[in-house]
Amino acid sequence: MENRTIVKLENVSFKYDREWVVKDVNLDIQSGQFLGLVGPNGSGKSTLIKLMLGLVKPDQGSIHLFGQTLKQYQDWQEIGFVSQKANSFNSGFPATVIEVVKTGLVSRIGAFKFFNKKHKEKALEALRVVEMEEYAYSNIGELSGGQQQRVFIARALVSDPSLLILDEPTVGVDAKHVTEFYDLLGKLNQEQGITLLMVTHDIGTITDHATHVICMNKTVHFHGASEEYKEFSEEDLNQLYGHSVQQLTHNHEHHEVNHND
Ligand code: ADP
Numbered sequence: 001m002e003n004r005t006i007v008k009l010e011n012v013s014f015k016y017d018r019e020w021v022v023k024d025v026n027l028d029i030q031s032g033q034f035l036g037l038v039g040p041n042g043s044g045k046s047t048l049i050k051l052m053l054g055l056v057k058p059d060q061g062s063i064h065l066f067g068q069t070l071k072q073y074q075d076w077q078e079i080g081f082v083s084q085k086a087n088s089f090n091s092g093f094p095a096t097v098i099e100v101v102k103t104g105l106v107s108r109i110g111a112f113k114f115f116n117k118k119h120k121e122k123a124l125e126a127l128r129v130v131e132m133e134e135y136a137y138s139n140i141g142e143l144s145g146g147q148q149q150r151v152f153i154a155r156a157l158v159s160d161p162s163l164l165i166l167d168e169p170t171v172g173v174d175a176k177h178v179t180e181f182y183d184l185l186g187k188l189n190q191e192q193g194i195t196l197l198m199v200t201h202d203i204g205t206i207t208d209h210a211t212h213v214i215c216m217n218k219t220v221h222f223h224g225a226s227e228e229y230k231e232f233s234e235e236d237l238n239q240l241y242g243h244s245v246q247q248l249t250h251n252h253e254h255h256e257v258n259h260n261d
Contacts, residue, residue: 003030005067006163006195007052012061014044014051021047023218025061031162034189034196036206036213036226043217045199046084049165052197053081080104080156080194082149084167093141097132097151098123100140104155126154129192130184145172146181153184164188166198178202182209 007029014022022044029035039045050056051063054070065073101123102115127133130150135143140151149169156164166185173181186209188194200206207213207226215222215229222229 003032005029006031006065007197008064009051010062010064012051012058012063014047014056014058014060016047020218022051022058025216025220027214027220027223029163029195029197031195032189032193033212034185034210035198036202036210037197037199037216038201038203038206038213039216045216046167048216049081049167049197049199052165053079077159078162080159080161080164082152082156082164082166082169084171084199093139095140096137097127097140097143098136100151101126101154101158104158122158123154126157127151129157129188130154144174146174146177149173149181150184153188157188161194163195163197166196168199168201170200170202178205185209 005028007027009025009027012022012025012027013020025048037045037048047056051058052065054073054076057070063070066075066078098120102119104126105115105119105122124133124136127136130153132147132150132154135147135151140148143151149172153164153166153169169185170178170181182205185196185198189196189211196210198206198210207230210226212224213222213226213229214220
């Protein structure tokens with residue numbers, strides 16, 4: 001597969017009110033990559049993703065998706081998104097796994113149209129990819145956090161995206177299942193050729209799985225191959241982030257507690 005630039009940000013800056021949250025970001029994402037986006041809490045990672053998804057508009061700079069400006073770009077099915085809170089349904093939520101996956105097809109077939117057999121097959125196929133087919137008719141709320149996360153990945157996969165963006169997908173995944181979860185992402189990247197951009201706090205393990213790492217704190221401080229990132233000493237990393245990496249790890253724990261509330 002030939003590599004091409006699928007996301008391009010040029011001098012992108014953004015603020016919600018007075019302070020810049022994203023400042024002068026230049027970024028190129030090539031097809032076929034598996035990118036980990038890391039940075040301290042509040043460093044603008046989610047906002048950067050919102051900018052890429054066209055949910056907020058840059059105050060300065062330009063964004064191109066698949067060679068088109070954000071304004072021109074129409075083919076949103078090409079981009080799958082799995083949000084941070086995806087896997088927190090409680091057991092009372094009355095939807096089966098396959099129903100949840102089929103909602104990923106709504107933008108393709110239009111709301112209030114009926115799902116047909118082809119759509120069901122498509123949903124089952126996506127569940128097969130994430131190894132959750134046997135749970136197709138279980139209630140979504142009965143599944144573990146990690147299983148729900150897989151279902152939401154399947155929901156994103158039904159529209160055949162070429163780019164999949166995941167906001168902290170390992171939060172809520174049981175520690176002993178995190179490796180399997182990364183294996184799934186690796187499979188999507190290598191076997192299905194899906195470009196992955198994943199926000200994560202797992203700075204220790206991301207480099208074992210992602211091909212590239214982007215470090216940001218308002219602006220991009222590093223963007224390069226995982227091998228290059230692995231060579232950094234703790235001191236290099238402290239400089240890169242502008243403050244202690246230990247604080248980063250501390251923030252991580254704090255963050256997880258919030259998610260499990
Ligand atoms: P990260 O994902 O790295 O934790 P965010 O992009 O969520 O960072 O947030 C970056 C900064 O923008 C933070 O200071 C946060 O408080 C602020 N922020 C995020 N969302 C909003 C919003 N909707 N309105 C105002 N400020 C926001």
